[in-house]
Amino acid sequence: MRIALFTTCLAEALAPRALKATVLVLEHVLEHVLEHEGVTVELPAAQTCCGQPMLSNGLPADAAILARRMCEIFAPYNAVVTPSGSCCSVVREKYEALFARGSADHKAVVALAAKTFELIEFLETQLKIDPATLRGKTPSAAPITCHDACHLRGIHRHGSTAPYLTRACCGDVRELPDAAQCCGFGGMFSTQFPEVSTALGEEKLAHVASTGAATLVASDTGCAAHLAGLAHRKNVALRVISPAEALAESLGLLETGAPNGGNPGAPNGGNPGAPNGGNPGAPNGGNPGAPNGGKP
Amino acid sequence: MNPLIAPPLPFDMKPRARDAVRDLKLQQFVGNATHLKDTQRGGIFGRDFGHDYDELRTVARDTKQYALDHLDELLERFITNAEKSGAKVHAATTGREACEIALNIARAHGAQGRAMSCVKSKSMVTEEIGLLPAFEAAGIKTLETDLGEFILQIDGDAPSHIVTPMIHKDRVATAKSFVRELGARYTEDPTELTMIARAHMRGLYRTADLGVSGANFLLADEGAAVICTNEGNFDLSVGGPPVHIVFVGIEKLIRGACDLAPFLKLLARSGTAQPLTVYTSFVRGPRRVGEHGGPKELHFVLVDAGRVGVLASEKRDLLRCIRCGACLNACPVYRKVGGHSYGSMYAGPIGAVLTPELERAQGNTDAGLANYADLPRASSLCGACYEACPVKIDIPKFLMHDRARLRERGLSPKSEGHMLKLWRWLAERPAMFRFAIRAVRLHARMLGSKDARSGAEHSWIKSAPGPGAGWTQSRDLGIATGESFREWFARRDNKSGGGR
Ligand code: SF4
Numbered sequence: 171m172r173i174a175l176f177t178t179c180l181a182e183a184l185a186p187r188a189l190k191a192t193v194l195v196l197e198h199v200l201e202h203v204l205e206h207e208g209v210t211v212e213l214p215a216a217q218t219c220c221g222q223p224m225l226s227n228g229l230p231a232d233a234a235i236l237a238r239r240m241c242e243i244f245a246p247y248n249a250v251v252t253p254s255g256s257c258c259s260v261v262r263e264k265y266e267a268l269f270a271r272g273s274a275d276h277k278a279v280v281a282l283a284a285k286t287f288e289l290i291e292f293l294e295t296q297l298k299i300d301p302a303t304l305r306g307k308t309p310s311a312a313p314i315t316c317h318d319a320c321h322l323r324g325i326h327r328h329g330s331t332a333p334y335l336t337r338a339c340c341g342d343v344r345e346l347p348d349a350a351q352c353c354g355f356g357g358m359f360s361t362q363f364p365e366v367s368t369a370l371g372e373e374k375l376a377h378v379a380s381t382g383a384a385t386l387v388a389s390d391t392g393c394a395a396h397l398a399g400l401a402h403r404k405n406v407a408l409r410v411i412s413p414a415e416a417l418a419e420s421l422g423l424l425e426t427g428a429p430n431g432g433n434p435g436a437p438n439g440g441n442p443g444a445p446n447g448g449n450p451g452a453p454n455g456g457n458p459g460a461p462n463g464g465k466p
Numbered sequence: 467m468n469p470l471i472a473p474p475l476p477f478d479m480k481p482r483a484r485d486a487v488r489d490l491k492l493q494q495f496v497g498n499a500t501h502l503k504d505t506q507r508g509g510i511f512g513r514d515f516g517h518d519y520d521e522l523r524t525v526a527r528d529t530k531q532y533a534l535d536h537l538d539e540l541l542e543r544f545i546t547n548a549e550k551s552g553a554k555v556h557a558a559t560t561g562r563e564a565c566e567i568a569l570n571i572a573r574a575h576g577a578q579g580r581a582m583s584c585v586k587s588k589s590m591v592t593e594e595i596g597l598l599p600a601f602e603a604a605g606i607k608t609l610e611t612d613l614g615e616f617i618l619q620i621d622g623d624a625p626s627h628i629v630t631p632m633i634h635k636d637r638v639a640t641a642k643s644f645v646r647e648l649g650a651r652y653t654e655d656p657t658e659l660t661m662i663a664r665a666h667m668r669g670l671y672r673t674a675d676l677g678v679s680g681a682n683f684l685l686a687d688e689g690a691a692v693i694c695t696n697e698g699n700f701d702l703s704v705g706g707p708p709v710h711i712v713f714v715g716i717e718k719l720i721r722g723a724c725d726l727a728p729f730l731k732l733l734a735r736s737g738t739a740q741p742l743t744v745y746t747s748f749v750r751g752p753r754r755v756g757e758h759g760g761p762k763e764l765h766f767v768l769v770d771a772g773r774v775g776v777l778a779s780e781k782r783d784l785l786r787c788i789r790c791g792a793c794l795n796a797c798p799v800y801r802k803v804g805g806h807s808y809g810s811m812y813a814g815p816i817g818a819v820l821t822p823e824l825e826r827a828q829g830n831t832d833a834g835l836a837n838y839a840d841l842p843r844a845s846s847l848c849g850a851c852y853e854a855c856p857v858k859i860d861i862p863k864f865l866m867h868d869r870a871r872l873r874e875r876g877l878s879p880k881s882e883g884h885m886l887k888l889w890r891w892l893a894e895r896p897a898m899f900r901f902a903i904r905a906v907r908l909h910a911r912m913l914g915s916k917d918a919r920s921g922a923e924h925s926w927i928k929s930a931p932g933p934g935a936g937w938t939q940s941r942d943l944g945i946a947t948g949e950s951f952r953e954w955f956a957r958r959d960n961k962s963g964g965g966r
Pocket residue numbers: 736786787788789790791792793794816851854855856857858859
């Protein structure tokens with residue numbers, strides 16, 4: 171079996187740690203849980219963008235060009251795994267409509283759709299990994315909460331991250347109120363209707379805050395960038411990570427990082443575990459009167 | 467017509483959306499009501515149908531689709547059967563024609579030298595065709611008898627939701643309006659408020675010359691209409707006046723009572739989380755010999771107003787809509803911007819796709835979309851509407867479809883289009899694409915402010931040019947500037963002797 175990592179352009183630019191975590195978790199599962207000899211995670215070098223931005227913004231012909239590329243690039247592999255819920259759903263449910271039924275392209279995208287999976291989905295439904303076997307040596311008790319990308323609806327995986335991470339003991343997974351509502355990212359929507367997008371994001375952050383969790387697990391790079399960016403601008407201490415990172419940290423494959431925001435630019439703001447590294451409830455975590463805090 | 471739902475064209479959604487987001491009352495009223503209805507909807511379907519819910523939606527979808535596919539045949543059957551029962555059936559190609567038909571009916575009954583009056587129960591299609599302004603111009607005084615619509619009428623306001631039209635208002639506003647317009651005593655008690663409206667309306671039902679309503683379904687086999695209400699106001703409007711006119715879009719046709727059950731099961735549950743609306747009324751033919759109530763004359767005005775055009779287009783699925791309002795309640799954008807931001811009586815997700823389409827089908831091809839160019843973009847494509855829709859209309863698909871049409875016709879921002887084209891061009895050239903990503907990261911490293919996020923070194927961009935300005939107006943953009951994923955991957959590869 172050959173497993174390819176589908177990185178997505180957004181994650182390569184914004185969230186390389188999510189990609190590292192995906193590789194580390196997959197390798198851990200293959201080597202130590204399934205004990206598959208010689209199965210590795212490969213990185214097809216030519217991959218770029220799946221075409222979602224074009225598809226969602228009225229350029230289906232341009233998206234089709236990139237869809238064809240995706241099919242070629244991933245043709246040699248048995249499974250294509252990505253940490254991005256949104257790009258996954260594009261391949262799975264949107265590519266088909268770009269090509270005429272019965273055409274070679276259509277067959278190719280159907281084949282690609284059949285072997286493309288979001289990471290947690292791949293672990294759960296394909297490798298059939300009981301999350302209990304992914305418990306770390308010293309399960310974390312830190313409160314976390316999960317926001318699933320809306321596009322996971324399209325592949326019937328919305329709401330599936332939190333239960334999986336709970337059973338994998340990735341922390342004290344708190345239920346996010348109104349979890350079904352979109353965070354307001356929506357790709358270009360976030361720049362076309364910034365006020366609406368922001369209002370939705372702030373509502374999501376308020377719900378996150380109400381759980382008491384200092385770490386938010388978001389199953390899409392776009393949602394994560396949107397929510398982390400809002401939190402950072404408001405100097406709210408919140409760490410936004412991907413499900414892959416949550417698993418990798420829990421398994422001890424990655425060091426637990428520091429929260430973002432909190433105190434941008436402070437001398438020890440970048441030091442994981444430092445006293446004021448954005449610890450919620452810490453004296454200067456989000457205090458608008460703090461020297462570096464507040465709204466610019 | 468009220469500019470809130472019939473604004474000057476081309477319509478600019480953005481200022482209304484911006485104002486709505488800042489309107490704290492609107493945020494509270496619309497946010498609370500939609501969340502509540504959406505949660506209750508999930509609850510009642512779970513309780514009553516469990517896993518069969520999806521199957522029920524599939525049945526409803528297919529049943530309605532069957533009717534649309536056989537519309538000609540069903541129309542004929544409906545007309546024959548309705549006429550057999552003594553009703554008169556009229557066909558109107560345009561909204562104006564529909565109004566003309568109604569005016570002619572009214573004129574035939576007008577008493578010399580006396581102003582006519584009309585009692586009307588809730589109907590979206592009459593909003594669409596502008597019936598009330600037409601009646602007003604002809605001197606016919608119309609009373610909205612749906613409580614919500616009545617309050618909007620006396621306030622000169624307009625509906626902002628297809629099922630709960632005054633979702634953007636509260637009891638306090640109603641209490642004040644009743645004091646001002648009806649000379650009532652101030653009360654915020656819902657029962658008392660209802661009684662005030664009731665007392666005001668009762669007498670008018672008895673003296674009205676004309677009753678007007680919409681319909682939820684038309685039954686071809688029976689030549690009858692089905693009207694679902696919670697207040698019984700339809701029954702009064704059809705029971706009192708000597709003449710009643712039912713206005714109905716032709717897409718409301720189904721085969722007959724044999725096909726009605728799934729829709730009744732779905733409509734009230736989807737809209738208001740009720741097992742059924744309080745009243746499910748059937749009208750078939752005028753008053754018969756020996757009957758004491760009912761109109762002496764019953765008219766059906768079958769309205770096209772663009773629907774035949776929609777039926778012939780790729781967006782024909784939209785005609786399955788049973789106007790339950792579930793997609794509005796589920797929509798994150800509707801929850802934030804409210805109904806009036808859509809500049810149409812059809813707000814929310816279904817409105818965003820239906821409004822331009824009806825415009826298009828009625829007039830020249832480009833105008834619909836050009837007049838409402840913001841609507842298809844005002845969505846995060848989250849899919850909550852599709853999930854909520856009892857007849858499985860894939861609204862996100864149609865939004866994307868319209869975005870493509872906007873782009874083709876040069877109605878989308880050019881800079882954005884150029885950027886996307888460039889992005890695609892780069893994406894076909896992996897080396898250049900990687901270089902572009904590296905350039906972004908380098909740029910961020912030099913210009914962004916630093917701190918750590920999730921263990922990787924991040925730089926935060928606080929202001930960006932072009933389309934990025936929309937982002938940085940309220941958000942920072944965190945870009946990882948440390949080792950790239952590919953560098954990391956290659957480093958590990960080398961360490962393990964290239965065996966990976
Ligand atoms: S589109 Fe579907 S959910 Fe929306 S009002 Fe129509 S039937 Fe209801």
